[in-house]
Amino acid sequence: MSISRFPVVDLVDLPEDLRARIEPIVERTGFVPNVFVGMGHRPNELRAFMDYHDALMDRDSGLTQAEREMIVVATSAANDCLYCVVAHGAILRIRTKDAEITDRIVANWRTAPVTDRQRAMLEVAVKMARTPEEVSGADLADLRELGFTDADIWDIGSVTALFALSNRIAHLADLQPNPEFFTLGR
Amino acid sequence: MSISRFPVVDLVDLPEDLRARIEPIVERTGFVPNVFVGMGHRPNELRAFMDYHDALMDRDSGLTQAEREMIVVATSAANDCLYCVVAHGAILRIRTKDAEITDRIVANWRTAPVTDRQRAMLEVAVKMARTPEEVSGADLADLRELGFTDADIWDIGSVTALFALSNRIAHLADLQPNPEFFTLGR
Amino acid sequence: MSISRFPVVDLVDLPEDLRARIEPIVERTGFVPNVFVGMGHRPNELRAFMDYHDALMDRDSGLTQAEREMIVVATSAANDCLYCVVAHGAILRIRTKDAEITDRIVANWRTAPVTDRQRAMLEVAVKMARTPEEVSGADLADLRELGFTDADIWDIGSVTALFALSNRIAHLADLQPNPEFFTLGR
Amino acid sequence: MSISRFPVVDLVDLPEDLRARIEPIVERTGFVPNVFVGMGHRPNELRAFMDYHDALMDRDSGLTQAEREMIVVATSAANDCLYCVVAHGAILRIRTKDAEITDRIVANWRTAPVTDRQRAMLEVAVKMARTPEEVSGADLADLRELGFTDADIWDIGSVTALFALSNRIAHLADLQPNPEFFTLGR
């Protein structure tokens, strides 16, 4: 099974700035996540994707990093996206040190033992993922009542939106998760 | 009706580099497209979005710019996204100098008088937009038989993916198109 | 592109009574709307359609004529019906002298700046258009609470029902809107 | 259970021409079908409906009357329309002298022991009833290959379209079938 339906590049053939950003990840995880070599034939797109990702996922947010990964896993599961479910499932296991909650979100996010606040967050995110036209002002008002700020709500919607993009790239390329991701954090 | 459910920034309050990119657009069109002031409260995300957009939409591609805008309009219509339908409908009118074809794609892309090749391109794009998990290797093979290269297919899928993101941001913010967009190019 | 997949008749070949009804429309608009020549090969069906149409659309109703056209455009957009979206979009522009509201209803009726009453009216109409089996007594009670009379509610449902018919005839025939409709009232 | 959510009129209070058309039906069946008294508060609409109905259902067509009733029953079942399923189920039993085939079409039209030609006819009709935007030129070409003329295809689509209207009026009014219809023709 090849990594992608499209050209795959070697890390060494990526532009210097991208290599410099990816190498620390490789050192930390011990392997090159396939998303980088699968999108690397389009370095400008990969760079923009990484910039968007880091802007959202690493920012100082009212949502914890684990909560943002919950959104990624729940919406990617709703989109049946293997790469994102497996790779971000691994990240969520690492962030939560809880493999069971991750497996629950993959199978059915409604069964995860999360707070009411997190449940509402996931409900809006999954609706936004699958039928964005049905997300209404009332949904946002519900989130505000549970204490989410406008900045938090922007993060919920934007993480969902970024992985709406990412899931489609992965489906397009039939992008394969690295074998390591399946077991990481278990 | 406010432009967005979230904070709106003035063009002058954007970081210098973003202002420098947006000002020529303002000069050309005569107004500041609301997407910039609506996403401007998150300059890093706006910058990444613009980078991704320009990387895909301005690149030297096997798809014409009009074809890429057709994908944007057809998939945004499938997602009922007002901002993208109206703003990119205007761009498509300008690119094609044909208001009728644009109105047809908005109402029902299947009725647009396009080539068989373009029809196949839109069919895969709209499927990717709404049910990405159903896009299969057979769909890509169909495109290849019509003469699309792998790079072209990547563009079809990626434009769709980028506006899957963009449509969701617009729905999240209830982002309003500038009034000028409704008539531009008519 | 031919006007229809089925035989198209000349206005002069229509029965006298139909010609007498259509000619004033032609004089007013300056062209023969294709629905007449596209359905004209079945004069009895065309006559019944026109009778039903006039009975509902010209009657003295609690709904304004613009509101009835809003229903036509919103439900035809839900059905992706090019002919009705374009032809009745033109009529709605003329009735409202507002091209923007029309374009909004075509793209996504939820984004139109209408009254709460009109929003409720469109919500029930679109549900009736797509999943009539889900319209319940509770939906009608909601309309009554907003001040709609039983006669108004009958009109909402019947306009939707008539264009459920009309949209299907147009899809069957792949009926083409006259080019004039695209710009009328802009 | 009242006959309708809307005003019900007595046969004697209908305009003379409508009464004259309905009375022979009453004599033949022994009761006044509720559709007449349920739509009678809008005589112009009732008259137009009857005209459209007779133009299509009584015309000399390439489809037998039984085949046209099969379309009515199958599409009304797809729309969960009690009145039309029960009333036209009765008519279909009378036309076919076969209660079993009628019950099969009500439960699942695919299980009815019909000809390949009739199966194709019902397939297009049910698609037209539920997702008219998906009916394509290829569907019509399939029907032509099975020997249906253009006039026959118009009839298939138009009968479906007329009952798309009728089903919605019945759902709107929660129109009740006369008790006699349940047993007629069994």
Next chain:
Amino acid sequence: MSISRFPVVDLVDLPEDLRARIEPIVERTGFVPNVFVGMGHRPNELRAFMDYHDALMDRDSGLTQAEREMIVVATSAANDCLYCVVAHGAILRIRTKDAEITDRIVANWRTAPVTDRQRAMLEVAVKMARTPEEVSGADLADLRELGFTDADIWDIGSVTALFALSNRIAHLADLQPNPEFFTLGR
């Protein structure tokens, strides 16, 4: 039309215990219901099915036997399952001595003149039949408020579940109802 796509066995060729259970049914109804001869090539599966069926349908429950048959007919209609609609429609007619209510549930369960309690029961059952992942604790709480005990709710869900199995076996085999079932109890 053959009874099944799979082997059909004679009653006499069934294991003794199954024959002993089926014969009284044959004596009572006058014919061998096709489900027995259609599943008989797998006697262990047939026996387990009959055991499950009798455990649920014959137990002393807070739901009447007619109510349990209502669930069978409504959910089988939602699944377009001819065999179960026709065979259990007959049983429901016998239990209720009311052919009309049965025909109403087949066409559209929402139109059946049942109690509010029964309506709520059917609503949850049909949701469980088609989209079980959407049945939530709130649905069960609604049933409890209407006086259903936990044992009753288990019965509602389990009858639905058993016929989710049975409908699929019938679709798999294209199992034909005995002609007698169509008229039994009318």
Next chain:
Amino acid sequence: MSISRFPVVDLVDLPEDLRARIEPIVERTGFVPNVFVGMGHRPNELRAFMDYHDALMDRDSGLTQAEREMIVVATSAANDCLYCVVAHGAILRIRTKDAEITDRIVANWRTAPVTDRQRAMLEVAVKMARTPEEVSGADLADLRELGFTDADIWDIGSVTALFALSNRIAHLADLQPNPEFFTLGR
């Protein structure tokens, strides 16, 4: 989190015959699978379920036991059934000694590296699980062409049908998988 919304029984309180069947499983796995104690308040239904299960899953079939578990996992994932995904995911890991293939089937069965034959088997099974009314003779003919016998096809459909039941019982009860299942076989 309680194991079930319904009464949970102790293994010792089950009828002797059930205890005798379950105890060897407990000895082999080291814990009592919650399905037994969650269904145990209805011993007759539990017994029938176990009988049906063993008749299908332990029989000498043209499908390997791993293939039958693939069907269980793929269809349970399509139904978002946590209990069955997790418990049978564990069994599939044990049968295949391959955790990755199991995770792939949970996320998206189309991405599993299976044979063409197995892919076709899963395609029909998932269709049967979600929209059984759409499974046609043509689907079965496709399976036969790939070498499946009628007995194999019965097994594919029946395993799907049995877990259509089981998934619904699990959703009804909000049945929780034992924590051990999440890691078993990894």
